[in-house]
Amino acid sequence: MKVIIDFDGTLTAEEEQARALAEKSLETLAKEIVGAPPEELSRAYDATQERLLEQPHRYWWEVNGLVASYCDEGAFILNTTTLQVMLQENEGYLRAVTAAFPETEYDPVVDCTNYLFHRHTAELAPVFRPGAREVLTALAEHPDRDAVILTNSLGDKVRRHLATLELREPVGVLGDTRQYAMDPTWTRRFHHPGLGEIQIWPVSERRQVDLRRPIYYRALKAGIEDDPQVVVVADTFSLPGALPLMMDLPFVLVRTGYTPSWCAGVTEAHPRGWVLEDLAELPSILDELQ
Numbered sequence: 676m677k678v679i680i681d682f683d684g685t686l687t688a689e690e691e692q693a694r695a696l697a698e699k700s701l702e703t704l705a706k707e708i709v710g711a712p713p714e715e716l717s718r719a720y721d722a723t724q725e726r727l728l729e730q731p732h733r734y735w736w737e738v739n740g741l742v743a744s745y746c747d748e749g750a751f752i753l754n755t756t757t758l759q760v761m762l763q764e765n766e767g768y769l770r771a772v773t774a775a776f777p778e779t780e781y782d783p784v785v786d787c788t789n790y791l792f793h794r795h796t797a798e799l800a801p802v803f804r805p806g807a808r809e810v811l812t813a814l815a816e817h818p819d820r821d822a823v824i825l826t827n828s829l830g831d832k833v834r835r836h837l838a839t840l841e842l843r844e845p846v847g848v849l850g851d852t853r854q855y856a857m858d859p860t861w862t863r864r865f866h867h868p869g870l871g872e873i874q875i876w877p878v879s880e881r882r883q884v885d886l887r888r889p890i891y892y893r894a895l896k897a898g899i900e901d902d903p904q905v906v907v908v909a910d911t912f913s914l915p916g917a918l919p920l921m922m923d924l925p926f927v928l929v930r931t932g933y934t935p936s937w938c939a940g941v942t943e944a945h946p947r948g949w950v951l952e953d954l955a956e957l958p959s960i961l962d963e964l965q
Contacts, residue, residue, distance in 0.1 A: 676965050678814055681909035682826040682833050684749050685929050686807045692799050693750035699795040709771045724757040732881040741857035744913040747935050759786045783913055793828055801836040806955030808840045813958045815844035816862050823847040852894040854914040861887045864923035878941040884917045912938040917939055922943050925964055927951050
């Protein structure tokens with residue numbers, strides 16, 4: 676069994692790092708990109724985030740015109756969405772970001788928030804969840820299990836952070852998976868047990884998850900080659916979880932303090948979905964799956 680485990684938020688307690696990430700990001704915006712006073716940016720950030728959390732189904736991390744994740748699915752996701760909405764809605768901020776990112780991969784705001792995330796999460800010391808070291812050790816010592824760490828970040832950051840756990844065995848890293856890289860032109864469809872062939876999964880009355888993530892799809896396909904059984908484990912649904920389920924892979928959602936009830940509900944409702952209350956319980960779940 677190959678166990679693909681998401682890094683930020685699953686192995687780490689990102690909710691304890693989110694404010695520090697926001698402060699570093701706002702400082703960089705103030706000094707290097709937007710040029711507005713730090714106090715002004717901080718007030719705008721807090722006001723924007725408060726508005727997002729009042730109606731989280733109306734705000735999302737948008738890439739190429741598609742919803743990559745709703746704002747309330749993760750602590751880091753909330754930070755990214757807050758920054759994107761704040762920068763998009765202020766004409767002065769948007770002009771400055773557009774000037775700072777003239778050659779874009781997605782668009783200036785997405786590229787800016789990606790830059791801030793990757794730069795500053797690399798600077799933050801990791802805060803691992805209780806049981807993270809024990810779970811990785813148990814997987815390494817099991818004769819029939821192979822752990823691989825899943826991340827949108829580059830592998831070097833994750834390997835450096837994992838080194839602080841002083842694991843006896845190295846853990847593989849599946850990096851730069853770009854779960855957020857949406858492509859409206861991708862024609863691949865997936866079979867849902869109740870809905871048939873779909874590209875967009877209506878998960879609740881107010882939310883739907885778009886499956887058009889070809890880079891993540893190819894990363895998963897490459898990661899599961901020659902493995903008879905693969906399980907994906909993560910703390911959020913839209914980014915890392917929905918696509919594995921639609922690829923008929925078991926998905927284990929680690930419920931955290933920020934996990935919305937709709938994410939747990941849609942995971943539990945799927946025949947290949949599991950919800951885990953404590954990361955330390957993962958080995959016992961794998962026993963049931965294997």
